[in-house]
Amino acid sequence: GESVGLHLPTLSVQEGDNSIINCAYSNSASDYFIWYKQESGKGPQFIIDIRSNMDKRQGQRVTVLLNKTVKHLSLQIAATQPGDSAVYFCAAMGDTGRRALTFGSGTRLQVQP
Amino acid sequence: NAGVMQNPRHLVRRRGQEARLRCSPMKGHSHVYWYRQLPEEGLKFMVYLQKENIIDESGMPKERFSAEFPKEGPSILRIQQVVRGDSAAYFCASSPDRGRVNTEAFFGQGTRLTVV
Numbered sequence: 638g639e640s641v642g643l644h645l646p647t648l649s650v651q652e653g654d655n656s657i658i659n660c661a662y663s664n665s666a667s668d669y670f671i672w673y674k675q676e677s678g679k680g681p682q683f684i685i686d687i688r689s690n691m692d693k694r695q696g697q698r699v700t701v702l703l704n705k706t707v708k709h710l711s712l713q714i715a716a717t718q719p720g721d722s723a724v725y726f727c728a729a730m731g732d733t734g735r736r737a738l739t740f741g742s743g744t745r746l747q748v749q750p
Numbered sequence: 751n752a753g754v755m756q757n758p759r760h761l762v763r764r765r766g767q768e769a770r771l772r773c774s775p776m777k778g779h780s781h782v783y784w785y786r787q788l789p790e791e792g793l794k795f796m797v798y799l800q801k802e803n804i805i806d807e808s809g810m811p812k813e814r815f816s817a818e819f820p821k822e823g824p825s826i827l828r829i830q831q832v833v834r835g836d837s838a839a840y841f842c843a844s845s846p847d848r849g850r851v852n853t854e855a856f857f858g859q860g861t862r863l864t865v866v
Binding site: 673678679680681682683726728736737738739740741742743 | 794805845
């Protein structure tokens with residue numbers, strides 16, 4: 638089955654620095670990945686996604702990298718801001734046709750002013 | 751365009767009572783997903799529905815839990831005879847129908863169920 642895990646439970650960075658949040662997945666059939674940001678008391682907020690036919694995708698201040706060989710993806714946040722403080726989840730979508738997402742356990746990002 | 755709407759935001763139930771959680775998907779979205787989140791954990795898939803159909807309920811407990819998405823009205827997640835272990839945040843997500851192309855799901859703010 639699918640499992641998605643994160644390497645670090647908490648990441649503390651200085652404001653202005655770049656942040657890198659990592660995620661590993663187990664199902665090589667996963668073909669779609671999403672990063673979500675969740676602030677306290679709120680629902681997950683879509684940040685960026687990537688399909689398995691890509692290895693990199695960029696958004697505004699965020700970049701997702703996908704390494705299918707080692708089943709690893711990362712979220713890079715440039716010039717981290719206090720408003721970026723939240724829990725970040727990666728999620729994977731498994732077999733084609735099954736649209737349920739499998740979430741990792743989350744990384745808490747703390748931005749120090 | 752309103753987002754995914756869930757209500758109530760907070761729900762307190764005594765053990766043995768029933769809990770009903772409602773979810774209205776985004777306008778134009780025909781797919782609804784329910785997830786459960788325990789404190790300090792990731793979301794766990796429960797059930798995926800389209801209008802009047804349950805497509806995938808592989809994450810739903812076999813007893814006491816049921817879900818529906820009627821032709822008219824919101825999707826309902828129903829928990830009968832609640833126990834303390836049901837206390838969690840329940841999130842609903844919706845996505846448009848784009849055939850077999852996977853798309854991101856938009857989440858509601860969740861219902862926080864507390865069983866006392």
